[in-house]
Amino acid sequence: MISGKIFKFLIKRIAWGIVVLFTVATLTFIAMKGVPGGPFDKEKNFPEAIRINIEARYGLNLPWHRQYARYMVGIAKGDLGPSLKYRSRRVNDILAETFPVSMILGMLAFAFSVAVGVSAGIWAGLRPGRAADKGGMLLATLGISLPNFVLGTLLILLFSLHWRFFPPALWEKARSMILPAIALGFGPGAYIARLTRSSVIEVSGMPHVTVARAKGVSPTRVVVKHMLRSAIVPVVTILGPLLATLVTGSFVIEYMFAIPGMGKFFITAVTDRDYPLIMGVTLTYSALIVFANIAVDLLYGILDPRVEVE
Amino acid sequence: MPLRLLYHRMGLHRYSKKPSGFAARHCPAATILLFIAISFSCGRVPSIPENAFRMNIGTEPPSLDWALATDSASIIVLENIMEGLTQFDNNMTPTPALAESWTISEDGKTYTFRIREGVRWSDGAPLTAQHFVDGWRRLLDPSTAAEYAYFLYDVENAESFNQGRIRDFSQVGVKAEDSRTIVVRLRKPLVYFPALTTFTATYPARLDVINRWGDNWTEPQHIVTLGPYRLKSWRHEYKISLEANPNYYAGPPPLKSVIMYMVEETNTALDLYESRALDYVSIPTYAIPFFKSRSDYRQLPFLSGYYYAFNTTRPPFDNPLARRAFSMAIDRSVLPKILNDSVVPASSWIPPGLLGHSPGIGMKFDPRQARQLLKEAGYNSPSSIPPITLAYNTNDTHKLVAENIKEQWKTNLGVDVHLDNMEWKVFLQLIKTNPPQIFRLGWNADYPDPDNFMAVFLSNSGNNHSRWANARYDRLVGLAAAEPNPEKRREYYYSAQRLLTEEDCVIAPLFFASLNRLVSPRVDKLDLNIMDILFLKRLMIKGGRL
Numbered sequence: 016m017i018s019g020k021i022f023k024f025l026i027k028r029i030a031w032g033i034v035v036l037f038t039v040a041t042l043t044f045i046a047m048k049g050v051p052g053g054p055f056d057k058e059k060n061f062p063e064a065i066r067i068n069i070e071a072r073y074g075l076n077l078p079w080h081r082q083y084a085r086y087m088v089g090i091a092k093g094d095l096g097p098s099l100k101y102r103s104r105r106v107n108d109i110l111a112e113t114f115p116v117s118m119i120l121g122m123l124a125f126a127f128s129v130a131v132g133v134s135a136g137i138w139a140g141l142r143p144g145r146a147a148d149k150g151g152m153l154l155a156t157l158g159i160s161l162p163n164f165v166l167g168t169l170l171i172l173l174f175s176l177h178w179r180f181f182p183p184a185l186w187e188k189a190r191s192m193i194l195p196a197i198a199l200g201f202g203p204g205a206y207i208a209r210l211t212r213s214s215v216i217e218v219s220g221m222p223h224v225t226v227a228r229a230k231g232v233s234p235t236r237v238v239v240k241h242m243l244r245s246a247i248v249p250v251v252t253i254l255g256p257l258l259a260t261l262v263t264g265s266f267v268i269e270y271m272f273a274i275p276g277m278g279k280f281f282i283t284a285v286t287d288r289d290y291p292l293i294m295g296v297t298l299t300y301s302a303l304i305v306f307a308n309i310a311v312d313l314l315y316g317i318l319d320p321r322v323e324v325e
Numbered sequence: 326m327p328l329r330l331l332y333h334r335m336g337l338h339r340y341s342k343k344p345s346g347f348a349a350r351h352c353p354a355a356t357i358l359l360f361i362a363i364s365f366s367c368g369r370v371p372s373i374p375e376n377a378f379r380m381n382i383g384t385e386p387p388s389l390d391w392a393l394a395t396d397s398a399s400i401i402v403l404e405n406i407m408e409g410l411t412q413f414d415n416n417m418t419p420t421p422a423l424a425e426s427w428t429i430s431e432d433g434k435t436y437t438f439r440i441r442e443g444v445r446w447s448d449g450a451p452l453t454a455q456h457f458v459d460g461w462r463r464l465l466d467p468s469t470a471a472e473y474a475y476f477l478y479d480v481e482n483a484e485s486f487n488q489g490r491i492r493d494f495s496q497v498g499v500k501a502e503d504s505r506t507i508v509v510r511l512r513k514p515l516v517y518f519p520a521l522t523t524f525t526a527t528y529p530a531r532l533d534v535i536n537r538w539g540d541n542w543t544e545p546q547h548i549v550t551l552g553p554y555r556l557k558s559w560r561h562e563y564k565i566s567l568e569a570n571p572n573y574y575a576g577p578p579p580l581k582s583v584i585m586y587m588v589e590e591t592n593t594a595l596d597l598y599e600s601r602a603l604d605y606v607s608i609p610t611y612a613i614p615f616f617k618s619r620s621d622y623r624q625l626p627f628l629s630g631y632y633y634a635f636n637t638t639r640p641p642f643d644n645p646l647a648r649r650a651f652s653m654a655i656d657r658s659v660l661p662k663i664l665n666d667s668v669v670p671a672s673s674w675i676p677p678g679l680l681g682h683s684p685g686i687g688m689k690f691d692p693r694q695a696r697q698l699l700k701e702a703g704y705n706s707p708s709s710i711p712p713i714t715l716a717y718n719t720n721d722t723h724k725l726v727a728e729n730i731k732e733q734w735k736t737n738l739g740v741d742v743h744l745d746n747m748e749w750k751v752f753l754q755l756i757k758t759n760p761p762q763i764f765r766l767g768w769n770a771d772y773p774d775p776d777n778f779m780a781v782f783l784s785n786s787g788n789n790h791s792r793w794a795n796a797r798y799d800r801l802v803g804l805a806a807a808e809p810n811p812e813k814r815r816e817y818y819y820s821a822q823r824l825l826t827e828e829d830c831v832i833a834p835l836f837f838a839s840l841n842r843l844v845s846p847r848v849d850k851l852d853l854n855i856m857d858i859l860f861l862k863r864l865m866i867k868g869g870r871l
Binding site: 051175183271272 | 385387388389390393395467468469470471472473474475478484487488540541542543560561562563586587588589590593594596597599600602748749750751753754755757766767768771786787788
């Protein structure tokens, strides 16, 4: 049941979200038009007459304000327009085909990072200063500082070329998803581990935990029931944006493992100057960030009754 | 560095025979991962499909609409699912394909093609001459906005139609005289016209299919083709599967299927090849030394030239003597060394394998003479030369070459050239609007005729960014294009190339490129050629493993 307060909060946040997306679209339009070079600049030039035909076909000959209006009207209708690079396809179709792939990979990486991060964090947090804590946090620091392409390379090297457990790339069976998911999720997992650890240490000194222990509640129950609920709040804060980042794909990981996701378009759409595709990926990412943040704010209220929606 | 190489460098191959306990002893994290690995692994070596050829085309084909396709990934697919009037053989001579024969009028301006009888599209419809007329009309129609419409500009009135100056297509010089005869009228004689009709953009079109499905007509469920293979499936950004066309006019190909992956990262493609998931990959220049001595390595020349062009309007290169001095101060023989023997040094412009290739032309390395030329140009000392910028697009190979040549100019002429690298599209914009004094460019053949290379530097060419216009050059290249006698043609090209690379020295050609590939031993009859056109209709898989 949604209370009136929450409903009002939701409406307000969604309205703000739309304003944010509109601003993002406008800024993206200005930025991409400001970059030198166009989608049809190629090493092999074609005659001017052909350039005129192409620009007319895609409305690139119109003044800026009219091109902007066209984009905005299209976006409002949910039509992101034709791709300028993939000339027989529309941006909506491209995103519809590639986003689910990035989403699966992102969810796997997300699950991996949360599962590993939270459990390692609790484990270390309950043993502050001991060898397990030090070792775990060293690994976490390594995970944060190791770029995912280095980790990906190492994983391929060991598990594909050396032991041949996994294919080095491609997106065929469940087996081919493991290495990219680990490479993608390891960094965030390490970050979550550090975050959980400090928060567990902080919570373990709190009066309600001491009372629970004094009452003779079993150690597992103390952790799960009394500590985790408040210890997890700082972690939840980053989960929304993290999920949005992971499910929209990673250029490096998709490139390295030859995965047909949308992550690569964050780079290639720009180098190709494929304006509608740049707009498409930027808006998808922004929309996910906006909605993930709303979801996180709602989740706060559930986890910590002291937090109230405003 | 590809993983495999890294792997060898790190000495890890020494452990490859040891049990996996290595991980358990040395790396606790690896043990966890290993556990996941074991739980998922079922069979360690990927299964190799029989009678299927698996290759990497590097990227998603931007379009399989042959009127719009301009890139190599799309073209490699199209050349195996479609055909044109003519097709190159392995010597790059146009031979009959959908046209069984053709005749040329005495003035060299009218070509009459006779269509092969009994050719059927994949939906069973017979091929007619009208399909070609439809295809060419669509290519030239301004609303199609096809980049390669200019391939047909030498057909009478085609250019005017494409520019919207003529609306009536019947005035364009292509007609279906009957269901099997196409008559093409050119605005000037062109000896290489049958080479143009090999090109994907000139393929016949089925307007009924295109109109029915709109932009989606190239998807596997809609597309109608007539080549040796059919488009079976297309998972965008990932892979394309082709299957043998049982109704191909020359009989179905021996191979059952072709799988084309779109692996952009060359290291990944090499890893896949090494793990037997691919049968054919290209090798990046830096990795050549690691594969050079292997029996599955193949190298062959590629019709591709690489050059530095001078902006002939900006000092000091507004003076031909200065241009000659700079070209002469380059020792091109070092280039193969820095590029792992993947190139052939060049001082002339027409590549080997084409009529008119004359390696003797061009500025030969002579630092003393080069310094003398610079003095004659009025620059008595290096300090009197205005600051010079050499621009190239950001890329490892271009960087290697530029740094080497910068050093050579410093040593041989005493001139310090500033290097300026930039992103590709920014670079293209710059050389179009305000070319720097020196800039890098290359040219890959569209069709295997010297005209394709020489026409780049015509006064009205959109690819000539040197701001050099020379009526004599234009005349020589024009004469050569219309000259049926090979000897005379060669003479025209000889003089034109001397003008381009010696007398006026507009460009300093540096090298001709090569193709470097790994081909699995289970592959037989893979026809590699200097155009990098990959016809798979003869290809066979021997079976067995690497």
